[in-house]
Amino acid sequence: MSSAPLQLASLSGVEAAKRAAAYAAVDAHVGRNDRIIGIGSGSTVPYVVERIVQQGKDLNASRIFLPTGFQSKELIVSNGLQLGDVDCHPIIDVTIDGADEVDPALNAIKGGGACHLREKVLAEAAKNFIVVADYRKNSNGVLGTAWTQGVPVEAAEFAYSKVMRDLTKLGGKPVLRMGKAKAGPVVTDNG
Template sequence: MWWRSVVNLHRSKNLLALTVAAADSGSSRSPISQQPAAPMGLEDTVQKAKRAAAISAVDNHIRCCTEQQVLGIGSGSTIVFAVDRLAERVKNEKLNVVCIPTSFQAEQAIVSAGLPLSKLDIHPEIDVALDGADEVDQDMNCIKGGGGCLTQEKIIASCAREFIIIADSRKDSTKLGERWDRGIPIEVIPMAYRPLQMKIEQSFGGKAALRMAARKAGPVVTDNGNFILDWKFDNLTESWKEVNTTINMMPGVVETGLFINMAQKAYFGSMTDGQVTSRGPRNMKKS
C-alpha cells in the first residue's frame, strides 16, 4: 500500500534525525563530534584535512601482509575517515585485520564498513590503535574525551604496541590549553561528582564543571553510566604526569582525558593546503 511506503520513509527520516541528535542526547554514544558546526566552506576544509590525515595514518601503519593485525578503532568524526580507508584497503589488498572499538559509535562504524569486529577478551594485545584527539602538545601529551569515550579510549591505547593520533591542524599545539579551551574531561562515578569538583579545584585551581546534556534534562552520561567533569585549568606549575596521577588517585575518579606518554606519532591534516604533517615528541616532518 502507498501509505506503508510513506510510513516507512517517515520512520527512516526519524531514525536519521535521532542518530544525528545523539551527540546532545545526554549519552556519549554519539556518531558525530561534539564541536559546534562550522560554516559550510570551513566544514569542507576541516573534513578534507581530517580525511588526509586519516589516509596517511592508515597507509603508514597498517601493514600489507597476510598475518592478522589487531587494530584499535577510536571514536569521533576523524576516525570515520580512517575506517573508510581501512575498509578500502581490506577490500583491495585482502588485509587480514580484526577491529576492537572504543565506543558504541566506533562499533557501529566498524560493522557498517563490513570489517571484522572483536573485543579485548579475545584479542587483549593490539598491534595499532588509531584515534583522534582534542589537542596534542609538543611532547605528544594529549587531551581526549570531548566525545565522552575517554576511559575506553585509554584502555585500548594502553593495550596497543603503537598508538597513533589522527587530527586536523587545529589540534596541533605547543602546550595543552593553547588551542583547546573546553577543559580536560574527567569521567567520575555519579555520586562523587560534587566532592571531586571541590577536590580538583582546591588542588589545582580552575573550574571543574559537570558536563550537561543539550537535549535532555541533566548531565551527559557515558557509555559506562558515569558523569563527566570538564576541568578548565589555568596557570599550572605541576607537570602533566603529576596532575594526571594526582587526579586519578582521587576516590570516585574513573579516568582522566590526559593521555601522557602514550602516543608514538600524530598526523595533522593542514587546513590550508591539505598537506599532512606527522611528528613524534618534539619533531615534525612531512608525510
C-alpha cells in the same frame, strides 16, 4: 554510512585535511601484519575506517576491530569488519584515535567526545597508539589553547562529588558537563 570512498574534490578544506591525516595515519601505521586494531572516535575516524576498508576484503577478513564507543562500533559493523572487544583481545597491534588538542611535544587532550575511559583502555592496550588530528587540533605550545573546554575527566555517577572535591584539592576548577539536548550531565559511552 557508506564505505565508498569520497571524492577528494567534494570535500571542504577541513574535511579534506581530516581525510588526508587519516589516510596518512593508516598508510603509515596499519600494516599487513596488524590483526587486532583499535578504532577510536571523532570526526577523523570515518576516514580511518574508509582507508582500512580500501586495504581490501581479503586482508580485513583476518582482522578484528575493537571500538572505543558507539560511533566506532557502528563504523566497524556497517563496513562489514569483524567486531571484537578488549576482554577477548587484551593486546592490540595498533589503535588509531582522534584528539581534542595536541601540543608540539605530542601531549594530547582526549575524551571530549565522551568516550574517555574506553579510549584510554584501547590506547594503553595497544603496541602502537596513533593519534590522527588535523591542523585545527594543534596547540600553540600549551594545551588548552585550541580546546578551551577543559580537561575531560570521566567519573562514575556515585563518586562524582568525591572526584570533583579531589580535583579541587589538586588546584583544578572542575565543572560537571551538562548535556545539550537532555536534562542532567553528559553520560559517556561507558555509562
